[in-house]
Amino acid sequence: MILAEGESMHESTAVQLEAELERTYVARLYNRLDELRAEKEEQLKRVRGTGAVGTLQNVSERDAFATLYEDRLAQLNAVEDKLVFGRLDVDAPADGDAPARGDAGTTRYIGRIGMTDEEQTRLMIDWRAPEAAAFYQATALHRMGVRRRRHLMLQGRTVLGVEDEVLDSGLLADEHGHQGEGALMAALSSKRTGRMHDIVSTIQAEQDRIIRAPLPGVLVVQGGPGTGKTAVALHRAAFLLYEHRERLKTAGVLLVGPSPSFMRYIERVLPSLGETGVVMSSLGQLMPGIHAVSEHNREAARVKGKLSMAKVVARAVANRQRLPAADRRVVVEGTALILTRAQVRHARDKARGTHKPHNDARQTFVKVLLRELANQMQEILEESSGGGNAADRSYLLEDVRSAQDVRIALNLCWMPMTPQRLIEELYARPDLLAAAAPQLSAAERKVLYRAPGSPWTESDVPLLDEAAELLGEFNVSSGREDAAQEAQLERDVANAEQTLRNVNEMLFNAGMDGLVEASDLAAMNQETAISKTAAERAALDRDWAYGHVVVDEAQELSPMQWRLLMRRCPLKSFTIVGDIAQSSSAAGATSWAGAMEPFVRERFTLEELTVNYRTPTQIAEAATRVAHAAGLTISTPQAVRDGRWPPVIDRLAPGRLLPTLIEVLPGEVQIADGGLLAVIVPESKLDAARAAVIGLYGKRVGRGSGGLSQDIVVLGAREAKGLEFDVVVVLEPQELVDEVDGTVGDLYVAMTRATQRLRVLAEGGIPAGME
Numbered sequence: 001m002i003l004a005e006g007e008s009m010h011e012s013t014a015v016q017l018e019a020e021l022e023r024t025y026v027a028r029l030y031n032r033l034d035e036l037r038a039e040k041e042e043q044l045k046r047v048r049g050t051g052a053v054g055t056l057q058n059v060s061e062r063d064a065f066a067t068l069y070e071d072r073l074a075q076l077n078a079v080e081d082k083l084v085f086g087r088l089d090v091d092a093p094a095d096g097d098a099p100a101r102g103d104a105g106t107t108r109y110i111g112r113i114g115m116t117d118e119e120q121t122r123l124m125i126d127w128r129a130p131e132a133a134a135f136y137q138a139t140a141l142h143r144m145g146v147r148r149r150r151h152l153m154l155q156g157r158t159v160l161g162v163e164d165e166v167l168d169s170g171l172l173a174d175e176h177g178h179q180g181e182g183a184l185m186a187a188l189s190s191k192r193t194g195r196m197h198d199i200v201s202t203i204q205a206e207q208d209r210i211i212r213a214p215l216p217g218v219l220v221v222q223g224g225p226g227t228g229k230t231a232v233a234l235h236r237a238a239f240l241l242y243e244h245r246e247r248l249k250t251a252g253v254l255l256v257g258p259s260p261s262f263m264r265y266i267e268r269v270l271p272s273l274g275e276t277g278v279v280m281s282s283l284g285q286l287m288p289g290i291h292a293v294s295e296h297n298r299e300a301a302r303v304k305g306k307l308s309m310a311k312v313v314a315r316a317v318a319n320r321q322r323l324p325a326a327d328r329r330v331v332v333e334g335t336a337l338i339l340t341r342a343q344v345r346h347a348r349d350k351a352r353g354t355h356k357p358h359n360d361a362r363q364t365f366v367k368v369l370l371r372e373l374a375n376q377m378q379e380i381l382e383e384s385s386g387g388g389n390a391a392d393r394s395y396l397l398e399d400v401r402s403a404q405d406v407r408i409a410l411n412l413c414w415m416p417m418t419p420q421r422l423i424e425e426l427y428a429r430p431d432l433l434a435a436a437a438p439q440l441s442a443a444e445r446k447v448l449y450r451a452p453g454s455p456w457t458e459s460d461v462p463l464l465d466e467a468a469e470l471l472g473e474f475n476v477s478s479g480r481e482d483a484a485q486e487a488q489l490e491r492d493v494a495n496a497e498q499t500l501r502n503v504n505e506m507l508f509n510a511g512m513d514g515l516v517e518a519s520d521l522a523a524m525n526q527e528t529a530i531s532k533t534a535a536e537r538a539a540l541d542r543d544w545a546y547g548h549v550v551v552d553e554a555q556e557l558s559p560m561q562w563r564l565l566m567r568r569c570p571l572k573s574f575t576i577v578g579d580i581a582q583s584s585s586a587a588g589a590t591s592w593a594g595a596m597e598p599f600v601r602e603r604f605t606l607e608e609l610t611v612n613y614r615t616p617t618q619i620a621e622a623a624t625r626v627a628h629a630a631g632l633t634i635s636t637p638q639a640v641r642d643g644r645w646p647p648v649i650d651r652l653a654p655g656r657l658l659p660t661l662i663e664v665l666p667g668e669v670q671i672a673d674g675g676l677l678a679v680i681v682p683e684s685k686l687d688a689a690r691a692a693v694i695g696l697y698g699k700r701v702g703r704g705s706g707g708l709s710q711d712i713v714v715l716g717a718r719e720a721k722g723l724e725f726d727v728v729v730v731l732e733p734q735e736l737v738d739e740v741d742g743t744v745g746d747l748y749v750a751m752t753r754a755t756q757r758l759r760v761l762a763e764g765g766i767p768a769g770m771e
């Protein structure tokens, strides 16, 4: 039964009454939401108005409360759209004592958050609560106590219609295909906006089982295009934060996606589910302070992605702990000393024996050698002064430590290093690379060459991370970085002093003085840092151990990228979603078992999603034919809907590609009808295609990653990964295959981005299966 506003004249009295009751109830829920917002705003105003007067503990407590209220207010503001979307009517409790409407008795309203009234009576249940699970999972055969499931369809705060499913096996002969068919179809056929929306009101049973799966362990979700993997991954993150709030509040959840454009595409989903505490990162941003670009050299990506690169980095670090070629003469305050190879070897053994990272172990190395040199100097001085005249050791040690000769000699043997410098020099200096990577062929080593100062790519990130792990904190005792850090420190102190003057003035004006010392101020800053959310701290900390990691488009990850992620979650609690058939990165996975084996062996659970919600049947089938013809063994998800248009394939005469694009584009834009249109293009034709489309539509045209807010986008297949558009025009399919070494992953992705219509323009050949 679907009631729409316009039909109300024909509604039977009972049905009208039901709809009216829902309107009243929904209005009540929104009123309550407004009340809660006003309450939080008031609390926030009060706490902010307290001012900075009071003990420091109060000041930081005030900040903590302010943050708490701000977060809660942000959450209440984010749930405005479709605040409530479902209602369950369940069997009455056995004792026949049916609690009030809206409570977890016979009627439960399901919405984005849990809400109670002033008397703490439950008005609405959070979709993630156990009592809400039946809304997604109950079927006529497995009713889970549900008599009726109702979808409420809202626009703004208005109830447009309701859709009921009666789950009574007596009433319904067959198992229902999809839950909330009407609401689902409305969601699926709506125009795309360039931003992903949550699917909380229409999650399907097979998706819900994955979303609510237990926290521990590695869960891999394989699913063809459009099966909702991204949606499921995001809703699962929200679910886990709800279900395991205490544990994950401090440890945090990390969500990793393939590219910055993808992260922008999904960034609004979690806030709309009331969750802001997830650290979201693309593969290129996994190391704080590094903003890597994508890797265009496929061979470099392949080599850098190999697991054996971990050994290369380890050797590169070990090679920076060098023995001098011969004994070395150093002069300290006019006295010549000899630093022998044997002494250096001994100090190196001692330092390595600490098993600390390079920069930390260097302290041991330096300490041992300074002692040796000071001994030597003491002996020489005592001998030259005729013996019996003991030299003061503490002065000697200081003399040795500050002698430039000694400093240079020690640095040559064991230089403190940043990860960036280690990897940059490794790439730029063939001698260093040859020594660290004897197992790589000369050609492979050559492909790693990179001029100093070139931008880091996402395949460098795991190597930098590996280096950071082995090098440890950069020691502040030498180098250019030292000067920069000291300058920063000075600025901090200057700021702190100014703040201190301000605070003291405030206190003086308030009739108190002399209460605040510089050390108190430092403590206050520290406490402010502590009051930051786990997510904020985690995002800045390379060593952060997350409670759970969610990885999307996981088929693209190289073994080295997996290694980095596994380090970020020592508990190995992962949700990994992807589609092996869509893999096109040179170092990506060819099977889940193969990708997981080095890290968890076979200890992972594999789930599969089987329904394609995005692509209409005709387009899905065309894409499947191409994949099959290329020999891919793919699971073919069942498309939930047929499209209005079969895919159109235009074979063109040479030189006709861009002119035809210009000719057909207006028609396609018309079909998109205010929705989104993407032109997906091989890398070599991107600039020309973009220029041609801009010539036609000017500012309406967005550039790949930055252009998702515009309705016409020209982008490469890799950038299109994970995204979707109402109409897709693919240029030169064969070239999309050729540019990734003959794999069809990118073409398969390009074809399956369409929610309504697909058009292919081919001047070159047509790949097998596409005819």
Ligand SMILES: Nc1ncnc2c1ncn2[C@@H]1O[C@H](COP(=O)(O)OP(=O)(O)OP(=O)(O)O)[C@@H](O)[C@H]1O
Binding pocket: 184, 187, 188, 197, 198, 199, 202, 203, 204, 207, 223, 224, 225, 226, 227, 228, 229, 230, 231, 232, 579, 582, 613, 614, 721, 722, 723, 724, 752
């Ligand atoms: N239960 C659902 N209700 C409504 N919409 C859904 C549902 N499941 C998926 N969708 C929609 O289907 C589309 C595809 O979902 P999503 O992007 O999560 O798929 P995917 O498996 O990650 O796709 P791909 O691997 O091709 O990038 C999205 O628009 C999503 O909102």
